[in-house]
Amino acid sequence: xxxxxxxxxxxxxxxxxxxxxxxxxxxxxxxxxxxxxxxxxxxxxxxxxxxxxxxxxxxxxxxxxxxxxxxxxxxxxxxxxxxxxxxxxxxxxxxxxxxxxxxxxxxxxxxxxxxxxxxxxxxxxxxxxxxxxxxxxxxxxxxxxxxxxxxxxxxxxxxxxxxxxxxxxxxxxxxxxxxxxxxxxxxxxxxxxxxxxxxxxxxxxxxxxxxxxxxxxxxxxxxxxxxxxxxxxxxxxxxxxxxxxxxxxxxxxxxxxxxxxxxxxxxxxxxxxxxxxxxxxxxxxxxxxxxxxxxxxxxxxxxxxxxxxxxxxxxxxxxxxxxxxxxxxxxxxxxxxxxxxxxxxxxxxxxxxxxxxxxxxxxxxxxxxxxxxxxxxxxxxxxxxxxxxxxxxxxxxxxxxxxxxxxxxxxxxxxxxxxxxxxxxxxxxxxxxxxxxxxxxxxxxxxxxxxxxxxxxxxxxxxxxxxxxxxxxxxxxxxxxxxxxxxxxxxxxxxxxxxxxxxxxxxxxxxxxxxxxxxxxxxx
Amino acid sequence: xxxxxxxxxxxxxxxxxxxxxxxxxxxxxxxxxxxxxxxxxxxxxxxxxxxxxxxxxxxxxxxxxxxxxxxxxxxxxxxxxxxxxxxxxxxxxxxxxxxxxxxxxxxxxxxxxxxxxxxxxxxxxxxxxxxxxxxxxxxxxxxxxxxxxxxxxxxxxxxxxxxxxxxxxxxxxxxx
Numbered sequence: 001x002x003x004x005x006x007x008x009x010x011x012x013x014x015x016x017x018x019x020x021x022x023x024x025x026x027x028x029x030x031x032x033x034x035x036x037x038x039x040x041x042x043x044x045x046x047x048x049x050x051x052x053x054x055x056x057x058x059x060x061x062x063x064x065x066x067x068x069x070x071x072x073x074x075x076x077x078x079x080x081x082x083x084x085x086x087x088x089x090x091x092x093x094x095x096x097x098x099x100x101x102x103x104x105x106x107x108x109x110x111x112x113x114x115x116x117x118x119x120x121x122x123x124x125x126x127x128x129x130x131x132x133x134x135x136x137x138x139x140x141x142x143x144x145x146x147x148x149x150x151x152x153x154x155x156x157x158x159x160x161x162x163x164x165x166x167x168x169x170x171x172x173x174x175x176x177x178x179x180x181x182x183x184x185x186x187x188x189x190x191x192x193x194x195x196x197x198x199x200x201x202x203x204x205x206x207x208x209x210x211x212x213x214x215x216x217x218x219x220x221x222x223x224x225x226x227x228x229x230x231x232x233x234x235x236x237x238x239x240x241x242x243x244x245x246x247x248x249x250x251x252x253x254x255x256x257x258x259x260x261x262x263x264x265x266x267x268x269x270x271x272x273x274x275x276x277x278x279x280x281x282x283x284x285x286x287x288x289x290x291x292x293x294x295x296x297x298x299x300x301x302x303x304x305x306x307x308x309x310x311x312x313x314x315x316x317x318x319x320x321x322x323x324x325x326x327x328x329x330x331x332x333x334x335x336x337x338x339x340x341x342x343x344x345x346x347x348x349x350x351x352x353x354x355x356x357x358x359x360x361x362x363x364x365x366x367x368x369x370x371x372x373x374x375x376x377x378x379x380x381x382x383x384x385x386x387x388x389x390x391x392x393x394x395x396x397x398x399x400x401x402x403x404x405x406x407x408x409x410x411x412x413x414x415x416x417x418x419x420x421x422x423x424x425x426x427x428x429x430x431x432x433x434x435x436x437x438x439x440x441x442x443x444x445x446x447x448x449x450x451x452x453x454x455x456x457x458x459x460x461x462x463x464x465x466x467x468x469x470x471x472x473x474x475x476x477x478x479x480x481x482x483x484x485x486x487x488x489x490x491x492x493x494x495x496x497x498x499x500x501x502x503x504x505x506x507x508x509x510x511x512x513x514x515x516x517x518x519x520x521x522x523x524x
Numbered sequence: 525x526x527x528x529x530x531x532x533x534x535x536x537x538x539x540x541x542x543x544x545x546x547x548x549x550x551x552x553x554x555x556x557x558x559x560x561x562x563x564x565x566x567x568x569x570x571x572x573x574x575x576x577x578x579x580x581x582x583x584x585x586x587x588x589x590x591x592x593x594x595x596x597x598x599x600x601x602x603x604x605x606x607x608x609x610x611x612x613x614x615x616x617x618x619x620x621x622x623x624x625x626x627x628x629x630x631x632x633x634x635x636x637x638x639x640x641x642x643x644x645x646x647x648x649x650x651x652x653x654x655x656x657x658x659x660x661x662x663x664x665x666x667x668x669x670x671x672x673x674x675x676x677x678x679x680x681x682x683x684x685x686x687x688x689x690x691x692x693x694x695x696x697x698x699x700x
């Protein structure tokens with residue numbers, strides 16, 4: 001039976017394929033939710049700073065100044081107000097879609113718990129930022145928000161006197177209260193920014209900027225939408241009456257109708273339970289993870305290629321400890337390593353051609369070492385014998401080729417395969433061609449697998465694919481979990497192309513010694 | 525090497541992405557704009573008003589006179605004639621609407637030591653119309669009956685917000 005997670009993941013994959021057509025894979029907004037969230041934050045921050053120039057914090061002046069901006073200065077301050085509101089709303093939407101997507105892709109458990117847990121705090125600070133902002137407008141909606149919020153807060157019994165008393169009548173509310181709200185509306189977003197920064201600490205080269213094209217599309221759409229449907233107020237607040245019907249911002253204020261309908265104790269219990277359950281999700285249940293990458297100092301000269309390629313900042317350069325004549329060696333932080341194997345693919349010593357002794361590489365996965373991958377490749381090639389246009393597939397475990405199949409070696413990430421492995425397959429006649437079948441191009445499961453694989457095979461990033469490997473014998477195909485049919489077609493077309501190629505002149509079969517090396521007990 | 529789903533984007537492809545992506549993004553922004561103020565939430569039923577009773581008031585402290593012997597043991601500058609418990613008395617408040625009791629609470633003093641004022645904030649939603657309110661408060665348990673009483677005739681209009689407060693300096697209830 002298909003799990004809920006798989007259903008949602010496949011749903012995302014299908015939606016992303018549609019958006020691939022509209023935006024292109026590199027601008028696909030569903031694959032750029034984090035960077036878009038950052039962009040929206042900066043739009044909100046800059047528009048907010050601009051609004052503050054014109055905003056007056058007095059009880060009566062607050063609403064009047066907002067109306068002045070909206071009606072008289074509509075072409076700049078009014079526009080900034082609409083941008084401020086709609087970017088905030090979109091931030092909520094982006095945040096929850098991001099959360100659901102990461103959950104469906106199972107990128108929140110195990111070593112990745114840190115980003116998830118810090119993200120939970122981000123959720124509440126986004127809401128607090130938005131709610132305090134709505135108060136400042138001091139229209140009927142602001143009055144509603146202020147009264148419901150303060151009545152709920154008063155049930156905690158922690159204030160010297162009920163803060164809802166500030167809203168008993170027009171006489172009880174002072175401008176100093178607005179000064180406090182302005183302070184909160186500045187302080188909370190600053191704390192939010194700090195949390196967002198912490199949120200991305202355990203990943204390398206965190207993307208905080210969407211591609212320029214996508215950023216431009218987003219900004220232009222926000223400006224156009226703001227001009228078409230500008231944000232407006234809902235009449236001046238009047239504490240002599242109660243707002244009967246209010247146009248709720250369903251992104252930031254959707255909890256308010258619930259607050260009005262449910263006892264306060266249930267609300268606080270719900271908030272606490274939601275926070276604890278969400279923050280505890282990475283351990284419900286905990287994922288059994290592969291052992292972290294291990295360094296073999298005999299084969300490590302501290303070149304730091306693995307550090308540059310690690311997507312999770314799990315590898316660092318430390319002073320040499322074994323007396324060999326190198327200044328540094330690398331060290332793996334097991335708490336951060338997700339065992340994607342990208343480091344193994346980046347290590348210059350990861351070459352399956354090696355024949356002297358056991359195949360040990362500078363950095364390797366203990367539960368999936370290069371030696372074992374070589375064995376799997378040789379075994380997979382046996383399944384291809386006799387087929388015209390033999391294609392050996394190096395597949396990503398998170399893409400369309402994740403399921404085992406004859407002639408296929410499934411890896412945690414295709415970037416785990418060093419380019420020399422492709423050379424090995426082709427030059428040792430294990431197949432007529434190699435298909436590198438990664439996950440969806442728009443968003444590599446292990447962040448940089450797509451980029452590093454492409455760069456290595458394009459010979460723009462170490463370790464390069466050797467020039468001697470004929471380009472027409474290597475197929476790069478990116479396919480998400482719901483693109484099995486396309487993958488099948490592309491592999492069939494590739495096999496057909498290979499079938500009509502003349503034999504590769506430099507190919508030779510593995511000799512007996514090499515077969516023993518590759519498949520002998522020592523390798524296993 | 526072939527990479528069908530990758531490679532540089534042509535200007536034509538980019539123009540398509542800008543147009544199609546722009547249309548999608550604009551639709552998303554417009555949808556967001558609509559949902560930022562619609563549908564309307566009916567917070568208060570039509571033909572209803574809100575009456576709130578709220579005040580902060582300190583209950584009496586339980587004090588007794590010091591005996592001459594107790595005073596004699598104290599330094600001269602600390603010889604207060606009375607000694608009081610730190611904790612204040614609860615404040616009893618009652619409100620009837622048209623002779624029907626709607627609030628009858630003993631309000632505990634605030635603070636960890638119970639030395640702060642008692643506080644109340646109660647919100648009642650009422651149909652519009654005329655009502656007679658009777659309010660009673662007792663802030664000193666040693667007093668029989670109530671220490672403060674008041675009565676108000678109010679006429680609530682739709683969506684009206686009316687608040688009843690207590691002024692500790694004058695010792696009387698009043699309507700905001």
